[in-house]
Amino acid sequence: MNENTAANLQSCARCGGMFWYQGTGKRICSKCKKEDDEQFEIVKSYIYENLSATIMDVSKETGVRVARIKAFLREGRLVIPDNSAIFLNCEACGTSIKFGRICRTCADTLTGEIKKAMDVSEYEIGEKPNLNSGKMRFLTRDNN
Template sequence: MDLNKSGEIRECKRCGKMFLFTGVGKCICAACKAEDEAEFEIVKDYIYENLSATIMQVSKETGVKIARIKSYLKDGRLVIPDGSVIFLNCEICGTNIKFGRLCRECADSLSNEMRHEMNIDDFQIGEKPKNPNQGRMRFLDRT
């Protein structure tokens, strides 16, 4: 694939530098992408070692911004582990989910056109925790 033919010059949404965007992934440059991957690994490791940590604790202990941690969860890159007392909420019905934006039932009820308009991809459809009464996410919707 010749990037010069298929890519286009865009401004990185994080740092503002110009880069060649190939149309795949987030619109961020390679340097910001590498930083994002490094922060993602730090957050992932911390959460799996500290199952009951709140998003504020994770942010404070890792130095990763809350907004970025939220995006990892909503993008389906990070899954809240079994045994955690903290969960995300489905954007439609509010039920607890372990990752993504919607629970399977709400996603299935949307037409393909609606899912496309809402920018909901399959990896953003989360699964419910095994024990839904175990806890709930109380911090992801706060700004």
């Protein structure tokens, strides 16, 4: 067994069982991932058929824990439909959001603060390369 193989042997964050981590995604075993996906589908179906249900209603009717339902929302796997009684709050400002952890306003603010804290000027932010063009070009700060 080489060094890289040993590093990929992980303990599942849910059940504690050992599994080979592929380097992407959650650190859970295939058994727990299958259970997670099944619970996700049950919750998703229930929410879209019962728009006025609360998270407690969804949990009670589906058997999926409230914490797991909130995790699906925070991960962006579920988007709360308009006019739903289910909602999340932005972790930064507390406003209602339909999915994720923070609202767009706070995300934009954080991005600006990170750029400022890192002292990154606009010209220091790179662009992804255009893979269809093989010509090198030079950028100048004053566009001359």
